[in-house]
Amino acid sequence: MVVGYGFNATVTAKPGLGERLTNVLLTALDEGNPAASDSCVVYLVCRSASDPDVVHVTEGWTTEEDHHRVFAGPAAQAIVARVQELAADGSPYTDFVPVGGKAAF
Template identity: 55%
Template sequence: MTANHGFHATMTARPGKGDELVELLLNAPSLSHDDCVVFLVGRSTADPDTVHVTEGWTSEQAHRAFFATGPAQALVAALQPLLAGESRYTDEVPVGGKATF
């Protein structure tokens, strides 16, 4: 499948909460959703409480529909107390590359 919609988000966890933020994201329900074709979680080496997420979806509609579901709303609710402020989003559509973990 091809990503036609996506973004890059940078989140800052409350001090010392970076591990919890990463754990929640690595267990996000979008990872098992067929329309989510890219979901990468990264971490700043200079500040372990700064976390980056890159997502790619088959369409904006699929992304919107997924985030209207109960599991997605539960994830958003669980993330909120861990965050030190508003997340920053950049429009981005993943087009290719390599990931091995």
């Protein structure tokens, strides 16, 4: 499947909440949640090696429209609300269009 739209986000958790934030983000992979959608081609959650409260998320979607459609749903909005409760202010977000690469887990 081709990734037509994606983004990277760096989310800094409130002090000491990095593991909880990571766990919430990983629930997006559960059935019925956004990253389990056929439209989500890449969903990668990483923690900083030097700061356990910094979490990086990379997502790749078939189209930007599919991403917006899925994230408008109640499951995604519930995860977003939980992330916002755990996040400190100001998290960088960069959208992109992938041109190639490799992912294997």
